[in-house]
Amino acid sequence: MKTRNAALTATLAAAVVATPLAWSALSGATAAPARTTPAIAPTPAPVAPVATAVAAPQAAAQAAAPSAEPGPPVLRVQDVLSHGSPRRTALFEAYTTCLLDQGAPTVTDERPVPDVAYSKERGVAIDFPVPARVERACADLEPVYPPSLEAATNPGFAAQAASYVACLRDHGQWVRLLNDRDISWTYVAGHDVPDDNARIEDECLLANFAD
Numbered sequence: 001m002k003t004r005n006a007a008l009t010a011t012l013a014a015a016v017v018a019t020p021l022a023w024s025a026l027s028g029a030t031a032a033p034a035r036t037t038p039a040i041a042p043t044p045a046p047v048a049p050v051a052t053a054v055a056a057p058q059a060a061a062q063a064a065a066p067s068a069e070p071g072p073p074v075l076r077v078q079d080v081l082s083h084g085s086p087r088r089t090a091l092f093e094a095y096t097t098c099l100l101d102q103g104a105p106t107v108t109d110e111r112p113v114p115d116v117a118y119s120k121e122r123g124v125a126i127d128f129p130v131p132a133r134v135e136r137a138c139a140d141l142e143p144v145y146p147p148s149l150e151a152a153t154n155p156g157f158a159a160q161a162a163s164y165v166a167c168l169r170d171h172g173q174w175v176r177l178l179n180d181r182d183i184s185w186t187y188v189a190g191h192d193v194p195d196d197n198a199r200i201e202d203e204c205l206l207a208n209f210a211d
């Protein structure tokens with residue numbers, strides 16, 4: 001599993017990590033899109049909607065992103081908001097199906113929502129890590145974390161990240177970044193968490209990092 005694809009195992013008063021996407025199933029990844037369940041549980045509010053023989057998983061991914069260039073599909077900022085997106089769901093379903101078809105090990109698992117490693121149709125989840133041959137076979141279907149959300153792929157990341165944090169604070173959500181590589185953050189002690197924190201996070205993310 002490429003470490004490039006942010007690990008959405010978001011790792012409270014002062015020690016709750018929040019990131020835009022639950023990437024938890026992808027073991028070995030390092031950065032974060034991802035909302036796990038913090039000690040102060042958020043109450044998400046709806047966000048405005050911001051060829052020849054092709055294998056079934058690949059066809060599904062292409063249907064979700066018909067204009068995508070060859071190679072791994074690249075997620076957009078809109079795909080990693082608190083409620084995800086139909087495109088993100090379709091891309092990960094195609095990737096998960098490919099892993100299963102290639103013989104990835106599985107575990108029986110009940111999950112409340114579609115997950116990046118869960119097949120609702122088959123009722124099983126991928127048991128990571130998968131064999132190298134399986135990973136290679138599905139590499140072109142594994143979604144890539146939005147480039148704009150990481151310093152390594154966004155020259156303007158530092159300024160945008162600072163503006164993102166300022167936006168959160170301006171709306172009553174006091175956080176601090178955990179590093180200068182991505183937008184993983186933790187709550188600052190001594191401040192309440194707004195009831196509509198999911199909406200605030202989504203709006204600030206789009207305002208500062210929109211594709």
